[in-house]
Amino acid sequence: MPITLYYYPASPGPRFVLATAKAIGVDIDVKLVDLLAKEHLKEEYLKINPEHTIPALDDNGFIIWDSHAIATYLVSQYGKDDSLYPKEPKKRARVDQRLYFEATTLFPRFKAVAFPLLFLGKNEVEPDKKTAIYEALGLLEKYLEPTGWVAGEGATLADIACAATASSLLASGVDFTAFPRTRNWLERCNREIPGFEETNAEGAKQIGQVLSSRLPPNALGL
Ligand SMILES: N[C@@H](CCC(=O)N[C@@H](CS)C(=O)NCC(=O)O)C(=O)O
CATH class of the missing domain: 3.40.30.10 (Glutaredoxin)
Incomplete structure (x- = not known):
């Protein structure tokens, strides 16, 4: 089945x-x-x-x-191996921590902006909600510093989770100038995580277009 x-x-x-x-x-x-x-x-x-x-x-x-x-x-x-979600407790804890970062910080800050535009008929972004998105991306930029990946030496579930949301923010007009590692990493995810670009790019573009259509030009930029 x-x-x-x-x-x-x-x-x-x-x-x-x-x-x-x-x-x-x-x-x-x-x-x-x-x-x-x-x-x-x-x-x-x-x-x-x-x-x-x-x-x-x-x-x-x-x-x-x-x-x-x-x-x-x-x-x-x-899974045929544990590379995306390591079994070793400390490696798994790091992946879990970054998954919870996506679940409790990065994505909710995106949703806080997107939900009112999509479901409540709003046509603007409150400044503190926009600031919160930039702050979350600043954290992601730091997490990428040691290895270029979110939670370890290579791609894990934490990369896929964060990249699905970060690519949506990029497509929605958030300014990534201050986050060069994050931009490079998004391109690396597309190149190196099998199937990621194929399953992610079109949907990220779609949400970017819908949100942009509800907002004045450059509303999420700097
Ligand atoms: N933590 C949840 C969040 C899911 C979530 O909020 N999804 C949004 C779409 S991006 C949704 O279903 N919104 C409709 C609603 O909250 O009623 C997850 O990772 O699955």
Whole structure:
């Protein structure tokens, strides 16, 4: 039986999961949940995920949501090796810490800007929310300093998670001039993480276009 991913291409989390599945060679059926049409709030989807967030995964009746929980499950269950999510406790702790950074800082700051534009009819960005995005990117820039990767010597799930969100910010007009390592790393993710560009680039472009269409020119730039 196939594994089903409830998915919306413009959202970073579903792209993170799809890129992970691609990188470890797991076949996934994608079921589109159109956020802009509010399909995530319908009874049918609330039965799958009462938190009404995308993505969620159904692996033959095992239902789990939150992109980080899904991606770590997929690698633990189906990965051929542990390079994306190391088993060694200290290496894993570093990857987990950076996954939680994405889950609790980088992505929520993006969502704090995107949600009002997408769902509340807003056409502006509050200055403190914009500042918070630049602060989060400053942290990511620091994390990349030792090795050029987010959480260790090579690409891990933390890179895929952070890159799905950072590429969305770049496509939405955030100014990356002060974050040269982050820009280089995004290009490296596209080149070196198998399947990443293929599963991520188009959706990042889509969210960038939707957000830009709701904002005055250069609203997220400096
Ligand atoms: N921590 C969650 C966040 C998921 C999330 O907030 N997804 C957004 C789309 S990018 C969503 O579903 N928004 C609709 C809602 O919150 O009702 C994850 O990583 O899966």
